[in-house]
Amino acid sequence: MSERELQRIEVLSRVNERRMTSATAAGLLGVSARQVQRLMKTFLSEGAPALRHKARGRPSNNRILDGVRDFALELIREHYIDFGPTLAREKLLERHQLAVSKETLRKWMTEAGIWTLRRERKRRLHQPRGRRDCLGEMVQIDGSHHWWFEERGPKCALLVFIDDATGRLLHLRFAGSENTFDYFHAAKAYLQAWGKPLAFYSDKHGI
Template sequence: MGLIAMSERDLQRIEVLSKVTAGRMTLVSAAHVLNLSTRQVRRLLNRMSAGGAASIRHKAIGRPSNNRICDGVRDYAMAIVRERYVDFGPTLAAEKLAERDGLTVSRETLRQWMAEAGLWLSRKQRRTFHQPRLRREAYGELVHIDGSEHRWFEDRGDPCSLLVFIDDATGRLMQLRFVRSESAFSYFEALELYLKAHGAPIAFYSDKHSVFRVAKKDAKGGQGMTQFGRALCELNIEILCANSSQAKGRVERMNRTLQDRLVKELRLAGIDTMEAGNAFLPDFMADYNARFAIVPARSDDLHRPLNLAPDRLREVLCKREQRYVGAQLTFSFERQRIMLEETEVTRGLVGRYVETYAYADGRLDLRWKGHSLPYRTFDKDQRVTHAAITENKRLSDVLAYIKERQEQQSKPVVKTNSDKNGYKPRGRKPGRRTDYMNDPAVIARREKALSRLDAAE
């Protein structure tokens, strides 16, 4: 007789039933241990005494299931999947087999069939591995930038975004800034603080956010660069966009660290506003860098000094666009109508392009060949454009702006038909009714009508 494979449950049953047979355990105790009824334990004892310990095994072991799907149905289903649904997932393929082909197969059964046929890989099998990238050798050679939207002040304040600048070679926190949302102006503000504190690095490393990269390939304006990219080009700083989140893993891991450490530090300090948080960040960065920053492979500092006047730096870190001047010396700019005042210079600008300088504080400057032009604004509309494309990272800020504008608007007064017709209630509501029989106006009208009737008679 060869070896007989038995499960752990069967071995336990044989052990307990042997104790009952030997008189070391009662039938009731064995039923309690095996979680069976006494009648079932008695049946197992009879079976073991008649056929030995091997008879305890389940009779269906080694036999095909009674509920199995026949091989013909399996071959037919897989033939259809190979022909029509080869790139479908098991769930969708099972739905289409039932809807279009009248073949009902559970998704898990179909998943098993597709996996055995090599048409489906599990999530674990599809997983890709990203090889770790070595750090840059010198300080200031590559700086990661990213924004992290989070409830930084927990329930004490509104959620906001934290702009993070981290050096690749040392892991140092170079700049932190709380802002309402990621936008060109918020990055301009953080970049200005970075440049004044450290100088210009060789390159920034970012994601594919629209602040850093033009998503539309055939964009007509901007020469293929965003406003932030244009500013970095003028400052002789390169911008590189990562192809995946794993590629810029250093700043992503830093975001997770800050969402743990910084949130708790802000809680202990009792900070609940962005202004107080920005004042707290320099001390936090200094303490973090002193504890966790590492020494780079080379001691060189590749930051370059910024040889620009403050006014010139502000002109670089702003939104600059070109606008076509119409026959009436007007053009549109961000849902506003701009009209140039008529001067000797502006008269010759019809059909030409002027350059707009939009600053973070709301100021707008118009220039033609370096000369400022006088203008006035009219038809200002502060509504958000209907069906405007809004990115996920700016959705919270846009919704907050819409809510603020809606609260400022007064609700329209809707008149009922009774109000339009001049109807006045006659005192039929609960309470003391109006006595119209003794009303002087009613009495005067009645007497006037009676006098006209007497005159007619």
């Protein structure tokens, strides 16, 4: 038997053992789901040798490989568009019984424009944020946990309120840690001394 015929027998065996769906088999073999059902009927009633005659006039090995590639890429576009080749390969095997090597899948995804090699990925450009124009317009809030009193006291956090326009330190408060309760107390003291700014600003890791 040819390699294509052996592949067809292997795929139909998986369908018969319920390890592969007819839809997946159709994608692998490059035929319709109805044709898979006809092949299964022949396979079960007449055995594997009968498939040699059924294979005449069917697509070549290259066309079958193209069908596997197109089917795999279709699944990736529909279900795994944000996945890299390694994880996409695992999902294709786990959920669709489609076995493709990682390097082959990487090549297909790269050629299809789904995956970009790491060295070719464009670095994201971060536009620096400009300072505000007026004192008190926006106040930056930050905290730093440190041995501020050296060995004369415990390690503690310094909560800082900084004017964005001028960089001026407007309020400082020592606390046991950076926590919501102490930030609220510090904010209350700041508001009593300076009034309400248009905005408070903290980084994405802050409170």
